[in-house]
Amino acid sequence: MSVNLSKGQKISLEKEAGGALGRVTMGLGWDAIKSKGFLGFGAKTEAVDLDASCVMFDEGHRPVDVIFFRQLKSKDGSIVHTGDNRTGAGDGDDEQINVDLNAVPSSVKSLVFTVNSFTGQTFAQVENAYCRLLDAANGREVARFNLSVQGPHSAQIMAKVYRHNGEWKMHAIGENGNGRTFDDLLPQIATHL
Template sequence: MVSLQKGQTVRLEKSGGGSLTRVAMGLGWDVRKAKGLLGMFGGGGGGDVDLDASCLTFDADRRQLEEVWFRKLASADNSIVHSGDNRTGAGDGDDETINVDLTRLPANVRTLVFTVNSFTGDSFDRIENAYCRLVDSTNGKELARYDLSGSGPHTGQVMAKLVRVGDGWEMKALGDRTTGRTFQEMMGAILGAL
């Protein structure tokens, strides 16, 4: 497993060599607990934070081809499938997952961009233990992890992108902070990351 830093790129391959066929991008987060007396009595937290993971596909000319998010849980050909909306971040492990069958993606898909945004408009100041990770779905092995934590007034991040390179894929950790309650409101930052 590779712990990625912002801007780092890693070639995605199976542990024994060869190209990956199916991957899952997992997103996990917790709501930051209030400190001091308010935290001891469960107060001051301000309620749940609804983060949303999205996956957008683009062709070589940077034209958007498809989007998969909580309002559209699967691509037209079902090569990309979203696990569904988690509105709290409660519990351990991935709170939202986007599964991608790389072998079924249309040939004109050159780039997949993964984003996370706060649908409720809460800033990342209220988030802790946030991460995205890429898992080889054929064996459950974590390939790469990127820490999304880091307080700030932003409400969204362009997390990572997968780029088709020859007969394989590369993942680049982006971590570009932006604002927006949906991926549509973050489109300037998304296009800038291509």
């Protein structure tokens, strides 16, 4: 059973998954904007380029690495982005970030997942936009966040996955912002570390 996340909610990833969680996937999906033509003629779609990113932070809340469309793999190899989708075409997740929690270096204390509209559209304009967290071992959805209802914003700090008492937990931040890349959100992210 998936948990629909609400802003500020904290969950234990291990409890939601029904046991120790070793691998998680952040999925991001959306559809292109469809414009309606006159009497059904001349309809067209407008490409939307949403981007999933993951920023790794150390104990001192300093970013140590970032996984995004220009760097598809963390330097230590524990996190891998499946590649940049620039249109939203196709079914299911358009972008994914795969995390091997057991391989994340012990010096990394938190992972912050963000979504940005690189092409500048707001979430209110984007159809069926969502992000979700999956237990990668069985493909089971652990949590989901609906982006399309977030209004006139072009970015969101989705969630923080962090170590607490030897267990991975997740804080659903759900804070809207504006910006084309994760860099634009770093000052906002800092308030959640």
